[in-house]
Amino acid sequence: MRLKDISINNLKRRKGKVFFLILGLTIGITTVVALISITRMMNEDIANKLDEFGANILILPRSDDLSLSYGGMSVGGVSVDAQTLMDSDVPKISRIEVSENIATISPKLIGTVETEGKKISLMGVRFEEELRLKRWWKIHGSEPRSRDEVLLGNEAAVRLFKSAGETLSINGKKVKVSGILEETGSQDDFLIFGDLAFVQETMKKPGGLSLIEVSAYCNTCPIEEIIIQISKQLPHAKVTAIKQTIETKMEALGHFKKFSVGISMIVLLIGSLIVFTNMMASVNERKREIGIFRAIGFRKSHIVRIIFLEALIVGLIAGIFGYILGLGISQIIGPMMTGMKGGKIMIDPLLAIGAIFLSSLIGILSSAYPAIHASKMDPTTALRSL
Amino acid sequence: MPACPVVRRSALCRRKRMSLIEIKKLNKVYQSGEERVRALLDVDFTIERGEFVSMMGPSGSGKSTLLTILGGLNHPTQGEVLMDDIPIYKLSLEKLADFRREYLGFVFQSFQLIPYLTVIENVMLPLSITEKSSKEQVKMAQGILERMGLIGKEKRLPDQLSGGEQERVAISRALVNSPPILLADEPTGNLDSKTGKEVMELFKTLNKEGQTIVMVTHNPENMAFSTRTLFLKDGRVEKNGSKT
Numbered sequence: 001m002r003l004k005d006i007s008i009n010n011l012k013r014r015k016g017k018v019f020f021l022i023l024g025l026t027i028g029i030t031t032v033v034a035l036i037s038i039t040r041m042m043n044e045d046i047a048n049k050l051d052e053f054g055a056n057i058l059i060l061p062r063s064d065d066l067s068l069s070y071g072g073m074s075v076g077g078v079s080v081d082a083q084t085l086m087d088s089d090v091p092k093i094s095r096i097e098v099s100e101n102i103a104t105i106s107p108k109l110i111g112t113v114e115t116e117g118k119k120i121s122l123m124g125v126r127f128e129e130e131l132r133l134k135r136w137w138k139i140h141g142s143e144p145r146s147r148d149e150v151l152l153g154n155e156a157a158v159r160l161f162k163s164a165g166e167t168l169s170i171n172g173k174k175v176k177v178s179g180i181l182e183e184t185g186s187q188d189d190f191l192i193f194g195d196l197a198f199v200q201e202t203m204k205k206p207g208g209l210s211l212i213e214v215s216a217y218c219n220t221c222p223i224e225e226i227i228i229q230i231s232k233q234l235p236h237a238k239v240t241a242i243k244q245t246i247e248t249k250m251e252a253l254g255h256f257k258k259f260s261v262g263i264s265m266i267v268l269l270i271g272s273l274i275v276f277t278n279m280m281a282s283v284n285e286r287k288r289e290i291g292i293f294r295a296i297g298f299r300k301s302h303i304v305r306i307i308f309l310e311a312l313i314v315g316l317i318a319g320i321f322g323y324i325l326g327l328g329i330s331q332i333i334g335p336m337m338t339g340m341k342g343g344k345i346m347i348d349p350l351l352a353i354g355a356i357f358l359s360s361l362i363g364i365l366s367s368a369y370p371a372i373h374a375s376k377m378d379p380t381t382a383l384r385s386l
Numbered sequence: 387m388p389a390c391p392v393v394r395r396s397a398l399c400r401r402k403r404m405s406l407i408e409i410k411k412l413n414k415v416y417q418s419g420e421e422r423v424r425a426l427l428d429v430d431f432t433i434e435r436g437e438f439v440s441m442m443g444p445s446g447s448g449k450s451t452l453l454t455i456l457g458g459l460n461h462p463t464q465g466e467v468l469m470d471d472i473p474i475y476k477l478s479l480e481k482l483a484d485f486r487r488e489y490l491g492f493v494f495q496s497f498q499l500i501p502y503l504t505v506i507e508n509v510m511l512p513l514s515i516t517e518k519s520s521k522e523q524v525k526m527a528q529g530i531l532e533r534m535g536l537i538g539k540e541k542r543l544p545d546q547l548s549g550g551e552q553e554r555v556a557i558s559r560a561l562v563n564s565p566p567i568l569l570a571d572e573p574t575g576n577l578d579s580k581t582g583k584e585v586m587e588l589f590k591t592l593n594k595e596g597q598t599i600v601m602v603t604h605n606p607e608n609m610a611f612s613t614r615t616l617f618l619k620d621g622r623v624e625k626n627g628s629k630t
Binding site: 006012013296301302380 | 486
């Protein structure tokens with residue numbers, strides 16, 4: 001017989017109490033595992049949503065020519081070197097190795113046109129992509145459905161005295177104003193948005209592009225990697241990350257992570273208290289036994305080892321159950337909170353090992369005081385009948 | 387000759403003295419709030435190897451205190467306790483635990499068996515913290531259980547045994563490590579008179595085989611089984627009974 005047999009037999013004897021001890025710790029570990037898993041899911045979900053919300057990569061022609069500012073970024077080579085970026089470059093972006101990280105590619109051509117006797121900036125876009133990228137746009141009227149329809153920025157509409165449904169002449173071509181954008185406070189307010197092919201034709205730049213905006217999911221893959229891969233595909237273009245957007249997103253995710261860490265800490269603290277009070281009660285109940293052990297020659301360290309071993313066994317069991325339950329719960333709650341589809345259970349060995357290790361550590365740390373307290377018990381007090 | 391255990395090596399293996407236990411000017415004072423209770427007053431006596439000493443006295447006479455002091459469980463206020471020439475209360479607490487394991491076997495009042503361990507596990511308890519292999523432990527426990535007539539009951543839990551059987555398990559546990567001294571506190575206190583007598587017969591047999599026994603008892607009938615009786619009253623040894 002070894003000390004472990006004493007620990008195991010004692011745990012077997014106190015089935016009810018051990019059950020609640022394991023349950024208490026299991027709840028703690030379950031919560032932590034569930035929170036970590038749900039946080040990961042939400043992080044991914046939020047990150048993806050944030051990534052879809054506006055572009056985070058800007059592709060410009062390599063040119064030192066005329067600079068045009070758009071969205072706070074310098075857009076070069078509009079008039080002189082407009083051939084540097086072409087329609088044919090767009091599919092190349094989708095061919096990069098980490099193409100699954102690309103959410104939206106929105107090619108654009110910008111130029112100045114004469115309309116209603118006024119010079120105004122015209123931007124050719126693919127409306128499907130542009131509207132996906134600019135989810136904050138609110139359109140009075142309707143989205144353009146054909147190449148003869150345009151959207152007007154708020155300021156542009158005021159300057160041109162146009163409202164939705166009216167027609168407009170651009171370089172002599174008649175187009176219909178399908179809708180007016182609500183004020184955005186950005187450069188978009190001053191622009192006319194037309195179909196890309198129509199604008200290329202109007203500006204006599206067939207296939208030409210001024211810039212390409214890309215929104216990439218940079219949650220699972222560093223944005224630098226995506227940029228390097230796009231640059232390889234488009235050696236003639238300058239690919240840059242819109243750092244400000246990325247930093248804002250990272251900050252939002254950081255807050256969320258901090259919140260879940262806070263909750264986890266509180267739950268773990270409660271779990272530790274449950275183990276501590278239970279172990280303390282167990283030690284007090286076992287005063288007589290500990291007295292016998294001490295009387296027949298057990299050292300203090302032997303008593304500590306018996307109690308630590310019990311805590312370790314409880315911790316290991318709670319860790320395993322906690323991980324399994326936490327994973328299960330996250331699969332139910334996660335999709336509800338994120339709107340993502342559940343179904344696939346992601347077994348993360350690192351999280352599993354971490355949960356079991358954490359549970360055992362809490363078990364042992366919470367039992368440290370009860371164990372030392374037990375070892376210091378006076379055997380004569382413990383053996384009152386002597 | 388097998389290697390001496392850590393504690394025994396220091397004395398038993400080095401020299402052999404006649405007195406196994408020497409108590410010199412032993413005093414024990416309990417402080418209870420403002421009140422000082424003198425449990426033992428200048429107690430002096432010796433116990434030789436192979437003696438069976440019973441300690442008698444009314445409640446509060448100090449006999450239980452004396453037994454706990456002999457058991458290395460209760461530090462005296464003054465005086466010296468030499469066992470096999472070892473001043474046991476000068477040992478560190480951990481060494482004192484080792485001493486108890488190697489020198490003493492306890493038979494407690496009301497058996498004090500561990501309820502969740504089987505008979506054989508209870509007997510192996512003192513061996514569980516030694517280097518002995520599981521096989522060796524089982525062999526030693528089986529040996530003593532056989533002597534105590536408990537073969538066939540090894541796998542039972544204490545509450546599945548009669549009082550007499552539980553007492554014999556407690557004695558087996560005390561003797562499994564072959565300690566030089568067996569300390570017993572009211573070993574018949576929880577037994578009917580017939581079983582109590584059987585246990586005392588067993589003690590007598592053990593003593594005849596050379597086992598030194600120190601027993602605290604209330605029962606005057608048990609006195610007859612011992613070789614000497616110490617009478618205690620008000621913390622003093624009133625009568626150091628003659629050897630029978």
